[in-house]
Amino acid sequence: MSRKFFVGGNWKMNGDKKSLGELIETLNGGKVDANVVCGAPSIYLDFTRSKLDAKFGVAAQNCYKVPKGAFTGEISPAMIKDCGVNWVILGHSERRHVFGESDELIGQKTAHALENGLGVIACIGEKLDEREGGITEKVVFAQTKVIADNVKDWSKVVLAYEPVWAIGTGKTASPQQAQEVHEKLRAWLKTNVSEAVANSVRIIYGGSVTGATCKELASQKDVDGFLVGGASLKPEFIEIINAKA
Ligand code: PGA
Numbered sequence: 001m002s003r004k005f006f007v008g009g010n011w012k013m014n015g016d017k018k019s020l021g022e023l024i025e026t027l028n029g030g031k032v033d034a035n036v037v038c039g040a041p042s043i044y045l046d047f048t049r050s051k052l053d054a055k056f057g058v059a060a061q062n063c064y065k066v067p068k069g070a071f072t073g074e075i076s077p078a079m080i081k082d083c084g085v086n087w088v089i090l091g092h093s094e095r096r097h098v099f100g101e102s103d104e105l106i107g108q109k110t111a112h113a114l115e116n117g118l119g120v121i122a123c124i125g126e127k128l129d130e131r132e133g134g135i136t137e138k139v140v141f142a143q144t145k146v147i148a149d150n151v152k153d154w155s156k157v158v159l160a161y162e163p164v165w166a167i168g169t170g171k172t173a174s175p176q177q178a179q180e181v182h183e184k185l186r187a188w189l190k191t192n193v194s195e196a197v198a199n200s201v202r203i204i205y206g207g208s209v210t211g212a213t214c215k216e217l218a219s220q221k222d223v224d225g226f227l228v229g230g231a232s233l234k235p236e237f238i239e240i241i242n243a244k245a
Contacts, residue, residue, distance in 0.1 A: 006225035009232030059087035077116035128165035166207025182222035218243035
């Protein structure tokens with residue numbers, strides 16, 4: 001089964017109307033042969049959706065687990081959809097490790113976002129000490145299980161494997177390291193969800209992906225795209241989008 005290449009850009013807490021407007025103009029002019037989604041800061045979701053060409057999706061970088069209420073500072077899937085935005089990134093390592101989000105909360109957010117019609121880029125990944133301690137599989141399987149327990153429709157989910165030690169560090173996982181974990185995740189999905197889901201779900205890699213590293217990573221059998229931070233703010237992002245083209 002062929003899985004359409006999927007590339008997410010994660011702008012994190014970067015940019016302003018001027019710089020993002022310029023980036024959007026560059027992206028709009030680019031050739032795109034993949035599913036591409038740009039993760040904008042929540043205050044710029046509306047701005048981004050209104051400027052970015054329809055060939056691109058837009059994603060929020062987080063959302064809360066209920067539709068509305070007294071949750072100061074949070075945004076809901078309903079609000080995201082109201083801005084014409086159809087995706088959300090959940091469980092990013094910065095949400096887990098800087099803001100202390102638990103597996104349980106990420107699971108609840110995943111269920112609520114899916115129930116409200118958003119696509120979810122669900123992020124998982126081990127820390128350096130976990131990799132060095134030989135528990136990478138244990139960690140990513142446990143994170144994936146909590147997500148899987150909250151998913152009914154896998155066609156709306158993209159799984160992002162992002163080793164924490166590779167994010168923002170310039171230390172990209174080698175193509176072999178990425179492929180090894182992606183293959184194991186697919187096998188886990190086959191055993192614990194279904195063969196159809198294992199074959200169809202996109203497993204994308206994130207962590208210091210650049211124009212220079214994207215092609216070899218994209219050539220790996222189980223790497224179905226990328227989640228890109230730093231390089232998604234540069235014209236180089238178009239090269240990464242077309243890594244497989
Ligand atoms: P990076 O970020 O590409 O800057 O390493 C990736 C991510 O956090 O999704």
